[in-house]
Amino acid sequence: MPKGGLIEELVAALRCLPGVGPKSAQRMAYHLLERNRPGGLRLAQALRRAMEGVGHCGRCGTLSELNECTLCTNTKRDAGKLCIVETPADVNALEASTGYDGLYYVLMGRLSPLDGIGPRELGLEKLSNRLAREQVQEVILATSATVEGDATAHYVAELAREAGIRAFRIAHGVPVGGELEYVDSGTLAHALHGRIPMEE
Amino acid sequence: MPKGGLIEELVAALRCLPGVGPKSAQRMAYHLLERNRPGGLRLAQALRRAMEGVGHCGRCGTLSELNECTLCTNTKRDAGKLCIVETPADVNALEASTGYDGLYYVLMGRLSPLDGIGPRELGLEKLSNRLAREQVQEVILATSATVEGDATAHYVAELAREAGIRAFRIAHGVPVGGELEYVDSGTLAHALHGRIPMEE
Numbered sequence: 018m019p020k021g022g023l024i025e026e027l028v029a030a031l032r033c034l035p036g037v038g039p040k041s042a043q044r045m046a047y048h049l050l051e052r053n054r055p056g057g058l059r060l061a062q063a064l065r066r067a068m069e070g071v072g073h074c075g076r077c078g079t080l081s082e083l084n085e086c087t088l089c090t091n092t093k094r095d096a097g098k099l100c101i102v103e104t105p106a107d108v109n110a111l112e113a114s115t116g117y118d119g120l121y122y123v124l125m126g127r128l129s130p131l132d133g134i135g136p137r138e139l140g141l142e143k144l145s146n147r148l149a150r151e152q153v154q155e156v157i158l159a160t161s162a163t164v165e166g167d168a169t170a171h172y173v174a175e176l177a178r179e180a181g182i183r184a185f186r187i188a189h190g191v192p193v194g195g196e197l198e199y200v201d202s203g204t205l206a207h208a209l210h211g212r213i214p215m216e217e
Numbered sequence: 218m219p220k221g222g223l224i225e226e227l228v229a230a231l232r233c234l235p236g237v238g239p240k241s242a243q244r245m246a247y248h249l250l251e252r253n254r255p256g257g258l259r260l261a262q263a264l265r266r267a268m269e270g271v272g273h274c275g276r277c278g279t280l281s282e283l284n285e286c287t288l289c290t291n292t293k294r295d296a297g298k299l300c301i302v303e304t305p306a307d308v309n310a311l312e313a314s315t316g317y318d319g320l321y322y323v324l325m326g327r328l329s330p331l332d333g334i335g336p337r338e339l340g341l342e343k344l345s346n347r348l349a350r351e352q353v354q355e356v357i358l359a360t361s362a363t364v365e366g367d368a369t370a371h372y373v374a375e376l377a378r379e380a381g382i383r384a385f386r387i388a389h390g391v392p393v394g395g396e397l398e399y400v401d402s403g404t405l406a407h408a409l410h411g412r413i414p415m416e417e
Contacts, residue, residue: 023267023282030263033256034234035248036241046267047306048235050280051325054268056233061264063230064249067223068257071250080250082223106247125251 024050078123078140079105088112088121095119097154101144101173103127103161111159119157122147127160127169136172144173148180156184224250278323278340279305288312288321295319297354301344301373303327303361311359319357322347327360327369336372344373348380356384 024046031042049057073079074086081087088094088108098119102108108121124139136142148156156177160166174184190208191200200208224246231242249257273279274286281287288294288308298319302308308321324339336342348356356377360366374384390408391400400408 023263023270024280027263027267030256030260033249033253033260034245036244041236043306043309044236045234047280047304049233049264050267050271051304053233056230057264057268060230060233061261061268063223063227064257064261064264067227067246067250068254068261070223080224080247104247104251106243109243 073125074123077121078125079108079121093118097152098157099148099153099155100157100159101170102159103166103169107159119155124160124169127163127165128172129165139169141172141176145176145180148177148182153177153180153182156182158184158186162189273325274323277321278325279308279321293318297352298357299348299353299355300357300359301370302359303366303369307359319355324360324369327363327365328372329365339369341372341376345376345380348377348382353377353380353382356382358384358386362389 027046027050028039028042031037031045032039034042037045049060070082071080072082074081074083074089076085076089079086079088083090095118098117100111100117100119100121101124102111102121103124103126105123105125108123111117111121122144124141124144126134126139128134128136128139147153156173158170158173160169160173170186174186177184188211189204190211191197191204197205227246227250228239228242231237231245232239237245249260271280271282274281274283274289276285276289279286279288283290295318298317300311300317300319300321301324302311302321303324303326305323308323311317311321322344324341324344326334326339328334328336328339347353356373358370358373360369360373370386374386377384388411389404390411391397391404397405
């Protein structure tokens with residue numbers, strides 16, 4: 018093939034992106050080389066600066082280039098509520114679509130004993146200390162609706178109870194706009210079991 | 218949102234990749250930051266080096282980090298055949314799947330009068346000089362099977378004829394493995410019109 022090492026190396030390096038296979042990587046490399054070299058250089062710089070400059074917020078654990086992220090240092094947020102999520106992307110999703118005004122705690126994972134991730138590996142001691150020290154009144158468990166996510170939620174709820182704090186789990190059920198007949202049986206059973214009284 | 222300028226800039230810069238929208242860009246950025254920082258740094262370096270180090274082959278015009286690409290300088294290739302393609306990716310596709318042993322000439326585009334791309338903009342004079350000067354016996358037109366690709370093929374065939382060289386167009390017809398009923402009518406008409414005698 019009429020390509021030197023640089024193009025081959027670029028195609029190989031592009032495959033570290035999620036969802037990018039050999040064909041897409043080649044298409045991306047040629048697109049940048051033929052049509053958008055300034056964009057490629059901008060991406061190179063953005064990558065280097067982000068990989069080197071982004072760390073974790075010392076308080077909530079989310080990705081941040083500051084020692085404490087902008088959410089944790091925002092005094093307008095209600096410090097009485099603490100929402101527990103698995104990843105920084107979850108924080109973004111909640112911020113983008115809900116009116117939640119409390120703080121977050123990002124686990125950067127979930128309990129998964131089979132993968133050797135227990136309470137210690139997940140750093141739950143730090144969360145426990147925070148619950149004991151700060152004036153949190155309500156812990157909201159927004160871990161994912163999987164077996165591991167549920168186990169993590171139960172474990173953290175127990176930590177909250179030990180600190181005398183009420184713990185809530187976000188609701189699981191039929192997605193808004195979803196037709197009953199297309200909803201999987203597990204979700205449907207969960208939705209029926211978790212029925213709530215209708216307001217009059 | 219709990220992100221500083223660096224993450225935002227990375228998400229924005231990733232959108233220069235073809236087929237990457239806001240959701241994919243965010244997923245890619247978080248994936249690299251949370252799970253693959255070495256991969257991100259490698260990609261940053263590969264991008265910078267390729268954007269700065271890859272130019273065009275002085276002879277065939279394809280992307281290459283050398284003054285003349287490895288295909289043009291390969292003395293085992295048959296210099297009597299010259300295959301005309303639109304892009305470097307076309308060269309790769311032909312090299313990967315055919316046993317073609319001649320040389321290439323990459324137009325880096327095609328005639329498109331509506332976009333202001335005429336013979337002069339496409340640098341066809343250089344191709345014309347090459348046809349007059351070198352011992353090419355056969356020009357193979359592998360431009361795309363579109364109106365512009367066909368027009369480009371006809372124009373280059375005329376240049377070849379002026380230089381006393383035979384010009385061939387790659388065959389168009391029903392794709393191998395394709396069922397007739399799913400082939401579009403234009404292709405089918407082309408295939409019937411271009412029928413060739415069966416070997417006995």
